[in-house]
Amino acid sequence: MPRETRDSEERPYVVAHVAVALDGATTGFEPDVGRFYELAATWREDVTLVGADTMLAQEQALAAAPRPGPLEGGPLLAVVDSRGRVDDWVWEALRDVGHWSEVLALHAEATPPRGGGRPVQELVTGTERVDLAAALEILGGRAGGEVVRVDSGGALIGVLLGAGLLDEVSLLVHPRLPGVRTHRLWHGSAPAAIRFDLIASRAFEDGLVWLRYRPAR
Numbered sequence: 001m002p003r004e005t006r007d008s009e010e011r012p013y014v015v016a017h018v019a020v021a022l023d024g025a026t027t028g029f030e031p032d033v034g035r036f037y038e039l040a041a042t043w044r045e046d047v048t049l050v051g052a053d054t055m056l057a058q059e060q061a062l063a064a065a066p067r068p069g070p071l072e073g074g075p076l077l078a079v080v081d082s083r084g085r086v087d088d089w090v091w092e093a094l095r096d097v098g099h100w101s102e103v104l105a106l107h108a109e110a111t112p113p114r115g116g117g118r119p120v121q122e123l124v125t126g127t128e129r130v131d132l133a134a135a136l137e138i139l140g141g142r143a144g145g146e147v148v149r150v151d152s153g154g155a156l157i158g159v160l161l162g163a164g165l166l167d168e169v170s171l172l173v174h175p176r177l178p179g180v181r182t183h184r185l186w187h188g189s190a191p192a193a194i195r196f197d198l199i200a201s202r203a204f205e206d207g208l209v210w211l212r213y214r215p216a217r
Helices: 033-041 052-057 057-062 088-096 132-141 154-162 186-188
Strands: 013-020 047-051 076-079 104-107 121-124 147-150 166-172 197-205 210-213
Touching: 013 154, 033 147, 033 166, 047 052, 052 057, 052 076, 052 088, 052 132, 052 154, 052 186, 057 088, 076 132, 088 104, 147 154
Parallel strands: 013 147, 013 166, 047 076, 047 147, 076 104, 104 121
Antiparallel strands: 166 210, 197 210
């Protein structure tokens, strides 16, 4: 992504790529995972940013996943874990699952004490919660840290939107409605008055639609 499209030269270009149903829900339906990650490669991210809820929801899959080791040349995985809920074995699995070159735990000063010998490094910003703006600036200072792709649920995206830290929102819209009632947290936690400009769109033969938006300046 061109550097001039960032809202701030002090941090990387930050894009949230999300699979959604027709009503905007991010859960309650089966997304097209293959197409989702095929399109995610568009940004060639240097950092993948996720929230603890997303990692905790993947514990069962991680436990059964092969562990070929860190991916040389792959992106850094940064996990926002203000409350220290991610267990050490999960950190180890994330490091070795073969998708990322390195894993970084993002903590706050109030994060419960962690034991020694943890398998990943940590970055502490903020008091009660991770200071995402500060964390992104530090990640941007890492070698090659120009693009961050958010691969997480609605809560983290809502916080980033509310703080003005997203440069782009990418939606892969599925022609489905959730089978159960869902909580669209990114709608509830982000300011309701944000306006977006459409920068690209693409329709696929299977009914999927890819929409890319930039918050209006």
